[in-house]
Amino acid sequence: MPGGIKEWPEDERPREKMFKQGAALLTDAELLALIIRTGDPGSRQSAIDLGRGLISHFSGNLRELGSADLGELCAIQGVGPAKATSIKAAFTLAARFQGRKLERLDRFTSPRQIFDYFHHEFRDSRKEYFLVLLLDGKNRIIRRVQISQGSLNQSIVHPREVFSPAVKESAAAMILLHNHPTGDPAPSSEDIAITRRLREAGDIMGIKVLDHIIVGDGEYLSFVEQGLL
Numbered sequence: 001m002p003g004g005i006k007e008w009p010e011d012e013r014p015r016e017k018m019f020k021q022g023a024a025l026l027t028d029a030e031l032l033a034l035i036i037r038t039g040d041p042g043s044r045q046s047a048i049d050l051g052r053g054l055i056s057h058f059s060g061n062l063r064e065l066g067s068a069d070l071g072e073l074c075a076i077q078g079v080g081p082a083k084a085t086s087i088k089a090a091f092t093l094a095a096r097f098q099g100r101k102l103e104r105l106d107r108f109t110s111p112r113q114i115f116d117y118f119h120h121e122f123r124d125s126r127k128e129y130f131l132v133l134l135l136d137g138k139n140r141i142i143r144r145v146q147i148s149q150g151s152l153n154q155s156i157v158h159p160r161e162v163f164s165p166a167v168k169e170s171a172a173a174m175i176l177l178h179n180h181p182t183g184d185p186a187p188s189s190e191d192i193a194i195t196r197r198l199r200e201a202g203d204i205m206g207i208k209v210l211d212h213i214i215v216g217d218g219e220y221l222s223f224v225e226q227g228l229l
Contacts, residue, residue: 014048028055028062035090040078050078054087066091067124095120106141108133111213111222114177122179122215130157130178134171135210142169157194159201166207174202176212183217187228195223 014030023031032051039046045053057076058064065087073084108114114133122129129149134142145165148157166174176198178191187195195212202209212223223229 032087035086036079036083037086038083043078045078050083053077054079063124066095067126095124107139108141108175111211111220111225114175114213115215115220118177118179118215119218119220123217125179126181128179128181130176132162132166133175133177134166134169135173135175136170137172139173139210142171157198159198162198163201163205163207167205171207173208173210175210177215178212179215185214185216185219185221187214187221187223192228195229199229 014026014033017030018026018034026034029048029051032054033047036047036050039048039050054065054076055062058068070081070084070088073079073087074081079087108117127149130147132145132147134145136142147161162174162176165171176195180186191212191214195209198212199209209229210224212229214221
């Protein structure tokens with residue numbers, strides 16, 4: 001359709017369409033158009049055209065679009081820093097909305113419950129993160145602590161880095177948690193070695209390691225459930 005969106009019939013403009021018909025009836029390209037607001041004057045693309053182009057660039061996969069970094073987005077014709085940051089902000093906000101904030105004294109009662117909470121946070125991550133959930137004597141959450149970012153190895157995930165915040169918070173126990181960006185939650189030999197090392201350190205310090213959960217894409221692995229801890 002030629003011309004800018006303002007020249008379109010009112011019922012076909014994304015903003016007016018949302019008011020009259022509701023957000024659920026807008027296409028992905030129309031929703032993106034509302035986020036990026038303007039098209040690409042250089043190529044005479046409307047915001048919806050640019051939205052379609054963005055979706056097409058990532059083969060129609062919104063998760064790929066959502067996990068793209070700012071450099072990748074800015075490299076696409078018509079997408080500058082302002083549009084890239086708006087897109088990234090929208091997808092980040094959506095990911096946060098899917099899981100409520102972890103509150104002090106919450107209690108997880110199963111590995112599946114932990115996976116359900118953290119899956120939304122980590123499923124599109126291209127980096128590996130290692131966290132510990134510090135627990136009190138009733139297995140209630142004291143707080144979460146990020147220990148490392150990047151591939152796991154024993155020099156990064158060292159007992160002193162893991163247990164220092166646990167001692168400071170007077171934690172009685174902890175749950176280890178990390179993600180596999182490949183999507184496959186099967187533990188590596190390094191994962192198993194690190195877990196064994198931390199469990200032994202916890203036994204010495206009187207801080208029990210209750211489980212180690214690996215978050216994959218749509219699935220998880222619990223060391224306890226698999227008899228590995």
